[in-house]
Amino acid sequence: MRDRGSAVIIEGDKIVLIKRNRDGEEYYVFPGGGIEKGESPEQATIREAFEELGVRIDVIKCLGTVEFKGKQHYFISKIVGGEFGTGQGEEYEENRNRGIYEPMWIPISELDSLDVRPMEIAKILIEQKEI
Numbered sequence: 001m002r003d004r005g006s007a008v009i010i011e012g013d014k015i016v017l018i019k020r021n022r023d024g025e026e027y028y029v030f031p032g033g034g035i036e037k038g039e040s041p042e043q044a045t046i047r048e049a050f051e052e053l054g055v056r057i058d059v060i061k062c063l064g065t066v067e068f069k070g071k072q073h074y075f076i077s078k079i080v081g082g083e084f085g086t087g088q089g090e091e092y093e094e095n096r097n098r099g100i101y102e103p104m105w106i107p108i109s110e111l112d113s114l115d116v117r118p119m120e121i122a123k124i125l126i127e128q129k130e131i
Contacts, residue, residue, distance in 0.1 A: 001070040005044035006032025007077040008063050008121065009055075014105040015125065016084075017116065018052065022099030027115040030074060031103065033089075041073035053103050054086030055079045066118045074121050 008030055009016040017028040031052045035044040042059045049057045057077040066072045085103055106114070108125055116122035 002034045003041065003070040004032055004034055004072045005039075005041040005048060006030040006072060006074050007045050007049045007053075007057055007059075008074050008125070009049070009057065009077050009079060010108070010125075011079070011105075013108055015108050015111070016053065017104060017106050017114075019102040019104055020099055021102075027117055028106070029117050030121065032072075032074075042075060045073070045075050045077065048089070049077065050082065050087070051089030052087045052101070053082070053084055054088070055082035055084055064121055064124060066120050068118060072118070 006029075007016070016031060018031055020027050020029055031049055032045055033048040033052070035041055036047075039047070045059055046057055049055055056079070058080050060076040060078060063074045063076050065074065087103065111122045111126050114122075
């Protein structure tokens with residue numbers, strides 16, 4: 001079990017998700033990853049957004065937390081630099097055998113028709129609560 005930090009990046013009517021295809025299963029996740037020793041959840045979210053997306057972000061506020069293999073923190077965030085789609089994190093190493101990672105902008109209106117994990121966070125966005 002490992003705590004995680006994840007970015008919820010919204011611009012206009014779209015949100016950033018990472019399309020995953022692993023073991024024949026297609027689903028979508030929010031960019032983020034494990035909190036390293038000495039990091040806060042916010043610091044991990046900033047680091048992971050750069051590694052996975054190639055962008056620098058500011059964390060605005062916590063949207064929610066979910067308990068799943070540790071505590072997962074989801075932060076409303078804003079892109080402040082970098083170039084989307086240029087992430088160089090370990091997710092992109094060819095020999096990892098962990099499926100594909102494809103960062104993309106998805107219309108918020110399509111969230112309810114996708115397998116977004118965790119759905120609890122997607123539902124907050126669909127219902128436009130607390131944003």
